[in-house]
Amino acid sequence: MVYRAPERMATEEKRCVVTGGRGFAARHLVEMLIRSGKWSVRIADLGPSIKLEPNEEQGILGEALRSGSAQYVSADLRDKAQVIKVCEGVEVVFHMAAPDSSVNSYQLHHSVNVVGTKNVIDACIECKVKRLIYTSSPSVVFDGVHGIFNGDESIPYPPKHNDTYSATKAEGEALVIKSNGTNGLLTCCIRPSSIFGPGDKLLVPSLVAAARAGKSKFIIGDGNNMYDFTYVENVAHAHICAEQALANEDVAERASGQAYFVTNVEPIKFWEFVSLILEGLGYERPRIKIPASVMMPIAYLVERTYKMFASYGMRVPQLTPSRIRLLSCSRTFNCSKAKDRLGYTPIVPFQEGLKRTIESYAHLRADCQPRRDGPSKAFIYLGSGKVAHTLLWKDKKQSLTAVLVLIAFYYYFIASGYTIITALSKLLMMASLFLFVHGLLPAKILGYTIEKIPASNFHFPEEKAHRSALVVGSTWNFAVDALISLCKGKDWRLFIKVAFSLLMLCFLGATSFQRVFVIGVPFAFIAFYVYEKKEEEIDGLIHEVVSFGWKLKSDISKKFRASK
Known part of the structure; x- marks a missing residue:
């Protein structure tokens, strides 16, 4: 079906900007604004040019870009001059741009959510923009510890947020609310809860990827x-309701300078929602329950491993402490304020939205693609970077070099029986000798250029040192808190975890470093390679073992309860 852009109205269209206009929810807002026939939409995003998907090319967006009722502008919100240029001559700004929330980088999130938002506010004031609607998040009031049940806008920001994304989103929201009334600018903030729908590149694809990975x-x-x-269409509708409320002189005073929770007003169990999505696409429902307290230590380990190997190409892990808290806590919100002051009510019911979402991902159905889609699980588990290429023998030269270096290291430092201090001293001596000789070499030898090692390679950045110190301090405080809890003699679960950890430490301590090296290194270079080649067979075996274990546990529990 080919969509046609609405005919131009007799009066001149009003101009608006949608920042982050190529994002998931922003695309739906852009199309809704175009479809209304009242707006000339300026789409602002980071890309140097707009790349339309086939359905967009033939749809209302492609038609609007060709007719001139929509235009694309490349802009970085962190550059104030670019933002001012984007906001010139517009009446309304829908500020929807935000960085990837799964990347827990304070620098990235602060630069976009705080600095970028401040630039948008300053540009609106300088360009005499009348209204600014900011897309915030319910996470601005979530501390990652306490669940929220039917929460309203009276909930304050917590002393500590669940992650840096939420913390910087709260800072940006506070700036927008504070700017209300400055030079005639009216503002408000929309807090849409857990957006889903067609075009989502995060939630549904990640659920499908998890399903395919078992x-x-x-x-x-x-x-x-x-x-x-x-x-997602209800989210776009809420933004339009907000703009209309701020444009209405009778309600603008009550509606402006406020934050509003927006939902489908149909709460559901989180894991039931996940099950409905997966079942609709032909995958199994989740059924094995794992306590969050069991997953949290693993998540901390994964997160710290990522911090160590991120510079070597390891991708952002899905299993992080903040993600565990999001998946295990309740988060429901009251939309009464948005209904009362903005006139918002959902235009698409939950079940209809779910049906449309599942239909839009027909290409991700279990029966539509081969079991392996893209990189292997072993490659993903190893971070999809240099470590993965080395251990999976993707780059045989690199893998062979690593093996030879490790063998040399073993024979020279471990098999020789040196103490740690002696081995370290010899290693430093060799490094010093290499650097000294390298420094003496001329710039060219027999026509070959000798690249000198810059001094900056040996510097430890202050920011990295600061982060490392914070990690050490945080770990120490966590240990102290655990010790205090143990002293109270009430937390049996914590005692069992500590006892198990110490037993594991005793086991590792009784194992010589030589044995760990001899077993661990060959295992790493062989096991991951074999797993990649026999992924389906090994996964099937693990699945059977786990299922048998849980069934056995269930049977024992039933017999134990029956005997009481």
């Missing part, structure tokens, strides 16, 4: 945590 069978927590989800 990880979707697990429920983190007790599975009863309630959530509010919001269909």
